[in-house]
Amino acid sequence: MKTLSLAVFISLFCFSSYSVAQELYNFEMKQTDGTSLPFSKFKGKTLLIVNIATRCGLTGQLDDIEALYKKYKEKGFEVVGIPSNDFASQTPENDSDVAKFCRLKYGATFPITTKTIVTGDKKHALYKYLVKESTKNEIEWNFTKFLFDKNGKLIKRYPSMMGPMSREIRKTIERNL
Template sequence: MSAQFYNYTAENPQGEEISMSDFEGKVVLIVNTATQCGLTPQFDGLENLYQEFKDKEFIVLGFPCNQFAGQEPLSNDEMVSACRLNHGVTFPLFKKIDVNGGDAHPIYKYLKDVLPGTLVNAIKWNFTKFLIGKDGKPLKRYSPTTKPESIKKDIEKALNA
């Protein structure tokens, strides 16, 4: 039986539908991103994790969001360019989405239900992270201020599970 996560899809910046089942068997780190946030330097740490573990069935998926103080005002194409040029991002980025409210993307509705936040389920800010195991089951939620490098041990544990 396939995990529910694999039933979801999301559009890449070009509008092509990508199935989360494409990542079956991989450890996945999902992050809501923004290019003009105080936490934007985390792109560097996320890319470092991706480079270190991508050959071991690990992937980072970035979901840009403009719901927090308008910190992702760029178009999808501009956002991809900024991430590549300013931070060397090579992991997949998706089309800009909402992570909270009635228009929240179904992946985020699901992740918030399975791994609720402290006090409230809502995503509190940019760079909230979700780690998903090789079996598609969400393992852990991290706050926006959790530095990517501090997730390394959890990624290694999930890769070895």
């Protein structure tokens, strides 16, 4: 009986771990150009998801996010920027103006979604998932970063103030390429 119970436990544990990791790939968002961005396209890649803003004191991080993207893209690294106006209305522009700003001022070439609610009762399902999978704490500010491995498993949530080019983030990305 103990052997059977252990086998059932192990299979349930393995199945639940697999399904949690696969859940990331079930999300789909709209990009600022109106096209769909299915997260299933990131299978087999290391992925950084960042809630971005255009008029925040941390907006300069867009330079470093783009630098990370360019540095590791050919090795299987992807970035998704998700604009949000949730914090002090620091992204007041419409979706196309957000994309223009990021592309012209910071040279962003990574995918940028439409503006999304990332905190509170009305937060997008992706952010419900991100919060649940990480610290269970709400997103506190712009530029919170979530790093996923090639199997869609959350590696780590990084706070807004941690720069994208920090040694910790770069080393973790390198270990997971």
